[in-house]
Amino acid sequence: MTPDARIDITSEVCPMTFVRTKIALERLPVGGVLEVRLKGEEPLRNVPESARDLGHTVLGLDPLEDGTWRLLLRREGAGC
Amino acid sequence: MLTEPQIQRYARQLLLRDLGEKGQESLGAVRVHLALGGSLAGAAAAYLRAGGTEVERGSTSAGAWASTPPLLGAPPARCLDVLAAPAAPERSGVVVGVAAGTHVVWSIAEEGCNDCLGLAIRDLAPPEIQGPGAIQLGTLLAFLVQRRALGLASPLEGIRMSREGVLSTLPAPQCVHRPPVVPASVLTALLRHLAAALPDEGCAVLVGREDQVRLVPMENAQGAHHARDPQAFRRSARTAFSLEPRAWLTVLRQADQAGERVLAIAHSHPEGPSSFSAEDRRWAAPDGQPLLPGVAHLVVAFGGGRPRSACWAVWAEGDFRVSDCPLPAGE
Numbered sequence: 001m002t003p004d005a006r007i008d009i010t011s012e013v014c015p016m017t018f019v020r021t022k023i024a025l026e027r028l029p030v031g032g033v034l035e036v037r038l039k040g041e042e043p044l045r046n047v048p049e050s051a052r053d054l055g056h057t058v059l060g061l062d063p064l065e066d067g068t069w070r071l072l073l074r075r076e077g078a079g080c
Numbered sequence: 081m082l083t084e085p086q087i088q089r090y091a092r093q094l095l096l097r098d099l100g101e102k103g104q105e106s107l108g109a110v111r112v113h114l115a116l117g118g119s120l121a122g123a124a125a126a127y128l129r130a131g132g133t134e135v136e137r138g139s140t141s142a143g144a145w146a147s148t149p150p151l152l153g154a155p156p157a158r159c160l161d162v163l164a165a166p167a168a169p170e171r172s173g174v175v176v177g178v179a180a181g182t183h184v185v186w187s188i189a190e191e192g193c194n195d196c197l198g199l200a201i202r203d204l205a206p207p208e209i210q211g212p213g214a215i216q217l218g219t220l221l222a223f224l225v226q227r228r229a230l231g232l233a234s235p236l237e238g239i240r241m242s243r244e245g246v247l248s249t250l251p252a253p254q255c256v257h258r259p260p261v262v263p264a265s266v267l268t269a270l271l272r273h274l275a276a277a278l279p280d281e282g283c284a285v286l287v288g289r290e291d292q293v294r295l296v297p298m299e300n301a302q303g304a305h306h307a308r309d310p311q312a313f314r315r316s317a318r319t320a321f322s323l324e325p326r327a328w329l330t331v332l333r334q335a336d337q338a339g340e341r342v343l344a345i346a347h348s349h350p351e352g353p354s355s356f357s358a359e360d361r362r363w364a365a366p367d368g369q370p371l372l373p374g375v376a377h378l379v380v381a382f383g384g385g386r387p388r389s390a391c392w393a394v395w396a397e398g399d400f401r402v403s404d405c406p407l408p409a410g411e
Contacts, residue, residue: 019091023082026100054097 001059003035003072004028009047010039010068017043018050021073025056028075033059036071044069086151090132103230107132110229111156115163116176118209123218124162124225131226160225165204168197174224176217177204183217183241184250187224192235195257195396200238200250216245256374257401259392260343262286264408266295271387271407273297274348274380280317285328286344286378287335293343296331299324300347320359321347344392346378354381356393356402370395378405 007024009017017038024034038047048058051073059072082101087094090104099107111134114121125135126147134149134156161169165177172190175197176183184204188197208214220241227233238250262270266286274282277300285296301324303317313320323345335341349357356379364370364377377393377400390405 015091015095019087019094022095023087023101026102027081050095 001033001072004032006035006037008037009043010037012043014042014046018047021047021051022054025051025054025073025075030075030077032075034073034075036073037064037068038071039068047071048073083151083153086132086153089151093131098230098232104132105153106231107226107229108134108150108152108154109156110134110158110160110225111136112225113159113161115161115167116209118214119211120176120207120209120214120218120221123215124221125218127219127222128225131222133225133229158229160228162221162225164206164209165201166206168194168201170194172228174221174228175201175204176207176221177201178207179204181243183207183213183220184238185217185220185224185241186236186238186250187228187233188237189228189233189235193255193257196236196253196255199253200236213243217241220247254341254374256376257394257396259376259378259394259403259405260286260288260293262293262344266293268408269295270346270378271380274346275382275385275387277348278382278385279350281319281321281348281350283321283323283345283347285323285331285342286346287331287340287342289340298327298331301325318350342372342375344376344378345372346380348380348382348387350382352381352383352388354389354391355379356391356400360393361400364393364400365395380407 005024005028007020009020012020021036028034036047038044048061048071052058055076057074057076059074062070064070082104093099094104112128113136114125128135129147129150132150134152161173163169163173163175165175168175169188172188174185174187176185186197186200207217224239236252238252240248240250270284273284280303281300283298283300285298286293287296288294300317300321302313302320302322305313305322306316356377360377360379378390380390381388387407390407391402392405393400393402
């Protein structure tokens with residue numbers, strides 16, 4: 001799946017990890033797919049969870065060879 | 081789009097579900113005029129500025145509440161007035177006052193009804209502007225201004241704050257100062273009913289609640305009255321209407337049972353004019369006071385067998401206010 005936008009939050013810490021993700025999702029049209037590169041225990045636990053709390057869909061979360069993770073999110077509903 | 085310094089500064093609130101980037105831009109798009117003083121204004125200004133909203137100085141001395149100015153993208157376009165009762169904003173804004181020892185705050189949108197606001201705040205006294213209560217109240221003011229800026233508030237919204245700081249929502253007064261909002265389908269059915277009565281005047285009642293309006297077609301009893309007693313009922317059904325008393329009573333009973341109310345009485349002028357006539361005025365307010373308080377009147381003017389135009393008449397502040405009622409296309 002080709003994402004509509006990509007962000008890299010591997011150098012961010014909480015709460016900026018999800019702030020970046022939330023704004024990037026808001027900038028997409030409904031149905032748009034965002035790829036998030038993330039690293040570390042905190043964002044891995046919180047970013048997919050927070051996105052789901054706002055009503056977005058987690059399409060996938062896969063480890064990459066360099067130790068980071070690739071999270072795919074689909075932007076849902078206008079109010080999210 | 082927010083700039084990087086804006087994202088950094090407003091990061092925590094950007095996380096809120098109802099805020100986000102667009103919401104933050106909305107907070108920055110209003111300018112607040114605080115016509116208040118003391119720590120009431122100070123606290124409100126501090127919270128508003130911290131949230132990213134411009135507060136006009138002059139009305140408030142910063143004092144202990146000095147705060148960094150908001151980071152704005154562009155100069156704010158809209159102005160919101162925050163006033164102490166009994167003053168009320170002319171267009172959009174917030175009024176704060178006190179009644180029976182509890183604080184009350186009303187917020188109105190540009191499309192809100194100022195007559196309703198006037199009723200809501202008529203018993204409010206100005207609030208204390210100093211002391212712990214005033215600081216608490218200032219934070220509530222900031223909150224309501226932000227809700228208004230974010231478009232989260234209803235056109236007229238009231239909140240009460242007890243001495244203990246407990247918030248409760250106040251019911252907005254039922255608006256009788258503006259014509260009811262009638263769906264096109266109901267209006268179309270009304271026009272058909274009135275057309276069927278031609279060449280006589282037709283009449284009908286609109287019953288319902290704010291969000292739900294239904295048509296009750298009525299018979300024009302004027303013809304029967306006139307035939308029976310032409311001295312007392314000089315006009316025939318061609319130039320007058322009257323509601324059949326038993327049918328009218330049934331309408332009122334059924335509305336009561338369903339928790340509805342009579343929103344409007346409609347009638348037609350078979351050959352114009354499209355106006356709320358002197359005769360209509362006498363009918364609706366025989367002794368200078370409305371016979372049916374809170375009920376609007378709708379007059380539909382026909383010409384050549386077709387509806388040509390319509391107007392509303394609504395009682396407000398001692399007289400009928402007449403306004404145009406657009407007819408559905410194709411009728």
